[in-house]
Ligand SMILES: CC1=C(/C=C/C(C)=C/C=C/C(C)=C/C=O)C(C)(C)CCC1
């Protein structure tokens with residue numbers, strides 16, 4: 234694959250940059266567990282799992298793209314099916330770290346994830362109408378937003394969190410709102426008149442960088458801040 | 465690729481040596497985090513990320529060179545686009561470790577980096593005139609130099625640093641001045657009359673060794689010195 238990356242294949246270059254950034258992030262999150270208190274270590278390890286799983290998939294996706302110029306749809310959804318639930322576990326863990334989590338929070342977020350991703354996959358691979366898949370997927374996402382803002386999780390974070398946790402929780406919600414919104418934009422950019430698979434992949438790639446790396450950095454920030462406060 | 469390295473391919477040999485040195489440096493920096501105080505660990509991890517990302521790219525670059533004899537321009541710039549911002553983060557972290565950093569420092573250094581690298585890439589890959597790219601890139605570098613010597617970062621380091629931090633900061637500035645000057649020399653050596661892609665790659669490779677490994681060693685020196693001072 235190395236010899237095949239053309240200087241003007243900017244989609245391929247974006248796959249390359251992101252696979253490296255994900256790999257480096259994995260090392261970073263794993264090593265930084267050393268500097269945080271016990272309850273935060275798990276959150277950092279889960280961040281590392283997200284970037285690790287994604288890095289491996291990006292290596293494969295990059296090769297598919299460089300070799301064939303086609304969207305590596307199946308690898309993307311395999312990646313998301315693993316990493317989005319891990320991000321939902323992060324919400325659970327951050328609430329558990331302050332002692333207010335119920336496991337029901339995680340199950341509801343998982344159901345929202347499946348309703349978002351499975352129709353998206355069926356739509357993108359042509360099993361169902363592309364826009365039916367899109368609309369059902371959007372409903373899954375809205376359900377996740379409802380749960381983290383106004384559901385049990387949102388309420389727990391609002392009432393009982395320390396400042397660093399509150400900050401991280403709010404920022405995580407913001408990422409799920411604004412950062413995740415990039416994905417449906419990519420979907421639309423891929424399958425409407427002016428769209429192309431180049432646009433789709435560049436947008437999805439950028440979205441993954443934000444939602445995997447920036448999400449993890451937020452948790453790292455809360456973890457290191459809290460850990461330095463407790464001596 | 466292993467079988468393909470010829471005894472007289474000194475450029476290929478330099479790719480080989482540096483990929484190994486970068487790999488070994490990565491292991492060194494990661495393991496040495498064990499021996500330093502909490503606030504220095506992150507700086508060492510970031511040094512390791514720089515050498516890790518570079519090591520992976522050197523493996524690919526080496527293979528492209530050995531297989532084709534062509535400059536692996538696209539991989540070099542992908543590497544730089546990731547590692548130079550990480551070096552800029554090092555300036556931020558070393559100032560944060562003494563409690564005097566603002567995030568504005570990092571953003572300004574990042575902008576300088578992009579102004580330096582993007583025109584360089586466009587010039588080397590033929591999208592714009594090779595010397596226009598060069599001149600704009602030089603301006604980006606001068607801006608970085610201004611910021612670290614006379615800007616907010618420079619002032620913070622001068623007034624409030626402990627001796628080990630002051631030493632490290634000064635030495636880091638010195639690397640960005642003298643060590644980084646090797647890159648434009650390589651660029652000129654690659655694209656003027658007497659130049660060749662052999663000269664370009666040997667010079668860039670040597671520059672990467674200085675600027676990635678020596679830079680990390682400096683931070684390691686400050687970190688271990690300071691950590692031994694605090695009991
Ligand atoms: C809403 C929506 C989508 C959203 C996908 C998202 C939000 C994926 C998130 C992935 C993440 C965050 C991965 C991180 O590791 C689809 C399926 C594209 C299409 C249907 C509508």
Ligand SMILES: CC1=C(/C=C/C(C)=C/C=C/C(C)=C/C=O)C(C)(C)CCC1
Pocket residue numbers: 514518544547548551580581583584585597598599601602605644645647648651672675676
């Ligand atoms: C000034 C200048 C350049 C400088 C490049 C530099 C300074 C790269 C530094 C890379 C480093 C330090 C990597 C470390 O990991 C170019 C783009 C060659 C050409 C245009 C003029």
